[in-house]
Amino acid sequence: MKVRSGDVELAVQVRGTSGPTVVLVHGYPDTHAVWDRVAAILEKDFRVVTYDVRGAGESTAPSTEDGYRLEHLSNDLFAVIDEVSPDEPVHVVGHDWGSIQSWEAVTTPGARIATFTSISGPCLDHLGHWSRKGMSIAHLRQFFRSWYIGAFYLPVIAPLFWRLYLARRWGDVLRRLEGVRATPASTIASDAARGISLYRANIRQVMRSPRHRLAPIPVQVIQPTRDRYIRTEPLDLERWVPSLRRRRIVAGHWAPLSHPEPLARMISEFVADSAPPRELVVITGGGSGIGRATAVAFAKAGAKVVVSDVDFAAAKETADMVGGHAYEVDVRSEEAVRAWARQVAREHGVPDVVVNNAGIGHSGSFLSTSTEQWQRVLDVNLWGVVHGCRAFGELMVERGEGGHIVNLSSAAAYLPSKILSAYATSKAAVFMLSDCLRAELAPHAIGVSTICPGLVNTNITATTTFSGVSADEERRKQDRASRLYARRGFGPEGVAAEIVRAVRRNRPVVPVTAEAKAARLAGRVAPGLLRAFAKLDVG
Known part of the structure; x- marks a missing residue:
């Protein structure tokens, strides 16, 4: 199905017909297909919803870099929720940039989200506050893990590199670095080149002036132990999330591809364990x-x-x-x-x-x-x-x-x-x-x-x-x-x-x-x- 959100049209997929609704939000440079293996397990007990975020897969792209700001990404998620579950809250799971944009939605007052599972994607505001605590070994390690963000700010070079070289070798990169086998989407060259705007439209702006973002719902943070790019353990999440569950999974950054079974189990357990008492x-x-x-x-x-x-x-x-x-x-x-x-x-x-x-x-x-x-x-x-x-x-x-x-x-x-x-x-x-x-x-x-x-x-x-x-x-x-x-x-x-x-x-x-x-x-x-x-x- 297609869902309109502002100036874009989102491609939405729904699997399963019964049980609580679980919305899976993918990251960069993926499409909804990154969730296929997890969704195939979850749909036995849940109504599973995936969608291509703006500028990826079969969804349309905003006309400007500004269109990739977090508020627009958050509104996209709300639009999908309103369409697929207009009367009941949903359970949201985000990976990578899917988690980053979901944090924006989860910390918005009145969001109709029952639980949130975050995988390899912090709230940028939480990260911004943590970065102001002073320099430590953890800060230095995270700085070096995020080296690629600086490269994404290079004009012309970064998108050109994606289009002419990296997109064609993305499957090999995943196999070599993550040990996973995945067929890249046919649109990955254009998707990835456009998706660089995710970083350019948000990282500096939010990190420069982080906001106080409280999450009033149960949140599960799953940290892949072999993630090369982000570590959430040092973040003072208890300050922002009163109901927090931390879990680890022995996997690399692309856990949805490499470890779908344990990931699906963790999601299922959290949805069941965190079911709110009767209203x-x-x-x-x-x-x-x-x-x-x-x-x-x-x-x-x-x-x-x-x-x-x-x-x-x-x-x-x-x-x-x-x-x-x-x-x-x-x-x-x-x-x-x-x-x-x-x-x-x-x-x-x-x-x-x-x-x-x-x-x-x-x-x-x-x-x-x-x-x-x-x-x-x-x-x-x-x-x-x-x-x-x-x-x-x-x-x-x-x-x-x-x-x-x-x-x-x-x-x-x-x-x-x-x-x-x-x-x-x-x-x-x-x-x-x-x-x-x-x-x-x-x-x-x-x-x-x-x-x-x-x-x-x-x-x-x-x-x-x-x-x-x-x-x-x-x-x-x-x-x-x-x-x-x-x-x-x-x-x-x-x-x-x-x-x-x-x-x-x-x-x-x-x-x-x-x-x-x-x-x-x-x-x-x-x-x-x-x-x-x-x-x-x-x-």
């Missing part, structure tokens, strides 16, 4: 509607679910449906939410996902809405979200393993209405809170998604309050709204599916229904139209 998902307002549907959706995906609601009986019913746990919590109370968060952490662990869903509806003009009604709406819809974000966000940051916060906003956040001033204001505040929180928590690998449903058929219409009307008129308005939402025919399960997808893909803002998407677009291109619509009598 813990916490949902407020989980007694009905979107909250209950979200609990069911995450439970079906294998998560352990904890729900709360002011109606404990409803929360318990949801928990019984999904084999989860129920609590009675009033999200208006900061003290109650903090106590609940501590209890959840103590009894179940720090959650991986928190869905701040609890909310109420209210309709009425600004002048007819009392201060008490304003306070009630803001206490639940805004302060309930604030309390949830703070109580659980602090736990997530302290744990240091990332996570995801989902805040339920609404299309009303950007669709003004003269009869929804209090409700729309509360949801708009949640929208902006989420934007601010997303920026603050990104360094901690905690994603934040804002969900904006439109007309969804839940029981919120039956409990919505109205300003300035009698009890009988309020019931009539509730019935009318319930019939309208029922005719719309969009159930809470649709919102739940979008919530799960938003977490998996780390999506920032998700308008759910057609009207929510249309209003979002109109707010960007024709805000005056929305303001005019707000003046209409639609209540």
Whole structure:
């Protein structure tokens, strides 16, 4: 298959149909074929994905040297992951430059990567920090191992040497230096000449100003003991990788070619041993509607679910449906939410996902809405979200393993209405809170998604309050709204599916229904139209 990533098209190969997805990323001057022997073993238990990196094999090449920068290579990997495994994290294995570019992806907050196995390819930033520790025997040895990098910076000579001489003898070089037999790709001359840009576009730039790159996932570093080009043992990887496993393999640099069986075994063992525990998902307002549907959706995906609601009986019913746990919590109370968060952490662990869903509806003009009604709406819809974000966000940051916060906003956040001033204001505040929180928590690998449903058929219409009307008129308005939402025919399960997808893909803002998407677009291109619509009598 072909996958588009920026200005290139990547050739992707998929083997096997079941099991976790393992993505193998090749190095320089190889193609995906360097993984053939390893993939043939892994595909018995895994869905194995390989691809030709940009400028290699059957993939197209960028038009400039700048196109080989790490950020583009990382985006290529993300594009492949989105195509082959849109809903579930994958296990990435990189060799040589495939490992170098995979480090860039792995240390990017929110990357949908479950584990990473690195073979003969360090993170350039980690290498840069290590190089600043002063001169040692290890530094001198690495300097001499990397002599060829200086040669790659020679203009004209380096690519010409590849095209006219080395490409034709590459098979002999591998046999003589590595003891492996491999048929070089027919495109190796052009691939290798272009691939020199990998070094020119990245080495000096990154080594000159190394960044702090933390890997929040389990990482396995396999060091071939006979590698002539790179040694990872001296690198202070524990500083950057909290969950690190180091292993050695008695092989040369091209271990995927020479030792496919032990390499495949190490990869399989690491994927199995590092399988994360069941994802813990916490949902407020989980007694009905979107909250209950979200609990069911995450439970079906294998998560352990904890729900709360002011109606404990409803929360318990949801928990019984999904084999989860129920609590009675009033999200208006900061003290109650903090106590609940501590209890959840103590009894179940720090959650991986928190869905701040609890909310109420209210309709009425600004002048007819009392201060008490304003306070009630803001206490639940805004302060309930604030309390949830703070109580659980602090736990997530302290744990240091990332996570995801989902805040339920609404299309009303950007669709003004003269009869929804209090409700729309509360949801708009949640929208902006989420934007601010997303920026603050990104360094901690905690994603934040804002969900904006439109007309969804839940029981919120039956409990919505109205300003300035009698009890009988309020019931009539509730019935009318319930019939309208029922005719719309969009159930809470649709919102739940979008919530799960938003977490998996780390999506920032998700308008759910057609009207929510249309209003979002109109707010960007024709805000005056929305303001005019707000003046209409639609209540």
